[in-house]
Amino acid sequence: MTGWSDGFVAVDWGTTNRRAYAIDAAGAVVDEFEDDTGVLSVPTGGFDPALGVLRDRFGAQPMLLAGMVGSNRGWIEAPYVPCPATLADVAAHLCWAEPGRTAIVPGLSFVGGDDADVMRGEEVQILGVQALGLVAEEATICHPGTHAKWIEARAGGIARFRTIMTGELFSLLRQHSILAPMLKEPATPGDAFLAGVDRALAGEALAADLFSVRARILLGIGQAADAGSYASGILIGSDVRSGLATARAGEEIAVVGRPSLTSLYAAAIRRAGHGAREIDGAAAFVAGMRAIAEKIG
């Protein structure tokens, strides 16, 4: 068996796809692989062969898996590590699918009063951003996506976080709602997007602002071609307004994720008077997995 310090394979295994990175002893990514074998496409009992595809590709190296593969819909359920949690806490609670050889990174939970939240996958990127020294000891980190996360990072760990269903709501509205025919155009961070952000930052109710997308077009105030960006601005603006509520005045926010999304969030965050620094989620993921693997040996 090869040791972890000789290199390993890091796998970001999500709901609808997975992406694997071969990382050498020096920490460099020397090979990548991606397919659409997300956990929802793997039948009961199908994770051994699904992992086999990666073994065939990468050989006998140790593997570290993160994301929904560790959920109750995944391979083996890796119990949530409660926040506040550090890199060391996460590394100490790896779930070993194959002892010494294949481990699953646990997700994080937060419970405080009546609040309850969970994440699974994003924590690796956040720990990676911290390992790379890209944020201060105390920082607000935004991770946009289907379920956007706003993280309060503290002293090399994650103190608490909140999930906002922005991406999923936008997808539902685009596919199934009365607004669907108006939301075909992709959102871009231009004037219509910023008008939506402004509207949301002013603090109206999200579900009322959304209907205005339709009413504005019916009454000739809004342009149909802009509606996708305007609606995106409303949703992301509402998300950012809520997320910034716990940030320090003027704090620069680290925005980690897919560049197409981080650019929209960064525009909205700047509109709200904060600095924004975009960080590529794939690079943060690799850094986080390296940092966890170093704790193994």
Place this chain on the structure above:
Amino acid sequence: MTGWSDGFVAVDWGTTNRRAYAIDAAGAVVDEFEDDTGVLSVPTGGFDPALGVLRDRFGAQPMLLAGMVGSNRGWIEAPYVPCPATLADVAAHLCWAEPGRTAIVPGLSFVGGDDADVMRGEEVQILGVQALGLVAEEATICHPGTHAKWIEARAGGIARFRTIMTGELFSLLRQHSILAPMLKEPATPGDAFLAGVDRALAGEALAADLFSVRARILLGIGQAADAGSYASGILIGSDVRSGLATARAGEEIAVVGRPSLTSLYAAAIRRAGHGAREIDGAAAFVAGMRAIAEKIG
């Protein structure tokens, strides 16, 4: 041709169904009919035969149609009457499909600054509530539904209104979202509903509160059986919080619509410290159509 004062047929013709009421010279409902011939099910050129079904049932009496039948997806588009609008304004802008015999009630629009909104169908119920003398000269009226309306009623008319997509969002979440498997149970105005209302009234972000429905169950804080009521409480609580923003302190709110929905809204409105009076939407519709018909002759 029969005159309007001898009786007429009032038709509430919506997106997915229609309901007709034969009203006699004394204003009493003497016959009712309902089918699922909503405007979306009527093909191009199909409104004459669709109306024929009503003619066969009710004879040659005058007909007054309201709702989406007057939209750009309906029979004949009846242009919106801008707010502020009174009963007389609406009656003066009927769209005559068959001169003297068959008229369509126009919807209302509101434009103010960057705000724009439309309604089509609910205005009849609101005017009916006013005609019945059920609200004061100045009143806040809530009309829950797929697209909930909050109306500022003034001096026998409608000064302005806002639409909140509460019902549609709940339906999208129930049918298509990650929360769908948890939202099978119907919402009831009990403790779980009120807990959701309280959460929304506290002013968190709607899209964050919604994800908590899932996280609470995953972490054992919430019960799966209660999730539908809790999520409904969050959505209706957010709606009510926004709608009450322009109501007078302690004002009793008239809640007009289907009793299954008005009971949930009334519970949320009372939770927010206001009185609530439930009014059956069907009775309000008939009263509104009678009041409009009286203006015809």
